[in-house]
Amino acid sequence: MPGKRLDEEERQLIAQFLWDGLGYSEIGRRLQRPASTIQREVARNGGHNNYRPGAAHRAAAERAMRRMPAVDDLDIDDEAYSFDRSPGKVKEFHLTLVGVFVQTGLTRTAARILAEIFMCDKGSLSATELVLRLSVSPGTVSRSTKYLEELHLLRSERDGKRMRYFLDDDLWYQAWLASAERNAMWAHTALNGSEIFGLDTPVGARLKDMGQFFAFVVTDMESTRKKWLEFFEKKKRARGEVTGDA
Structure with a gap:
C-alpha cells in the first residue's frame, strides 16, 4: 500500500x-x-x-495525466472508428458492453477495462494506455487488471517497462473452465455435507438437492466443454490453413 x-x-x-x-x-x-x-x-x-x-x-487524476507521456507517444490507436465504423454506434455499443459486464458481476472499472480491450482490434492495451483512456490512476488499473486476471479474463505480459494486457483466443473457455471447477467444488461440498447431516433430515435433504443440482450442471458443462474443444480446434486449423495459403 x-x-x-x-x-x-x-x-x-x-x-x-x-x-x-x-x-x-x-x-x-x-x-x-x-x-x-x-x-x-x-x-x-x-x-x-x-x-x-x-x-x-x-484533481489527482488530472495531475497524473499531466505527468504521463503525450498520447501520441503511446501508439493509442483510433481503430475503433476505422473500417467505416459509425462513431455514434461504436460509442453506444461501448456503453452497452460496459453495462452488460457490470450486470454479470464485474466492478465498473474492471468492466470498462475489459470493454476497452475488447474494442481494440489488436486485443491488447498497455497499463499506460488504460490509464489515459479511462482517466484513472495507475493503482486503479493495477488492481482491476489483477482482479480480471484472477477471473481468467485477461493475460498480462511485460512490454519493456510497462505491463500489457491481452485477450486470448480461448478467453471465455478459460473463464468458463474456472466456473466449472467452482461448480464441482459446490457439488462435492454439498453432497459431503448431506452425508454428515443425514439424508433423512431437513438440512441433509437441502444439501443433497444442492449437490445434485451442481453435479448435474458439472456433467452438462463437461459435455459442452468437449464439444467446444472440438469446434475450437477445427476453427484454429481452418485459420492456419487460410494463413498458410496467404
Whole structure:
C-alpha cells in the first residue's frame, strides 16, 4: 500500500474519518499510510473542514495525466472508428458492453477495462494506455487488471517497462473452465455435507438437492466443454490453413 497513489475509496474513507474527528495519525494507521501522506492530501484539497473526496480524486487524476507521456507517444490507436465504423454506434455499443459486464458481476472499472480491450482490434492495451483512456490512476488499473486476471479474463505480459494486457483466443473457455471447477467444488461440498447431516433430515435433504443440482450442471458443462474443444480446434486449423495459403 505505501508508495502507491491514494485511490477513490481511500479518499472517501479519509473524508469519513475527518468527519468522525480522527487525526491524521489515526487515519494513516487505518489506511496503512504515513500520516504525512494524509496531511498533504487534505491540505492540497481544501483543508480539514473543506475536504471533498470526489474533487480530490479528480484533481489527482488530472495531475497524473499531466505527468504521463503525450498520447501520441503511446501508439493509442483510433481503430475503433476505422473500417467505416459509425462513431455514434461504436460509442453506444461501448456503453452497452460496459453495462452488460457490470450486470454479470464485474466492478465498473474492471468492466470498462475489459470493454476497452475488447474494442481494440489488436486485443491488447498497455497499463499506460488504460490509464489515459479511462482517466484513472495507475493503482486503479493495477488492481482491476489483477482482479480480471484472477477471473481468467485477461493475460498480462511485460512490454519493456510497462505491463500489457491481452485477450486470448480461448478467453471465455478459460473463464468458463474456472466456473466449472467452482461448480464441482459446490457439488462435492454439498453432497459431503448431506452425508454428515443425514439424508433423512431437513438440512441433509437441502444439501443433497444442492449437490445434485451442481453435479448435474458439472456433467452438462463437461459435455459442452468437449464439444467446444472440438469446434475450437477445427476453427484454429481452418485459420492456419487460410494463413498458410496467404
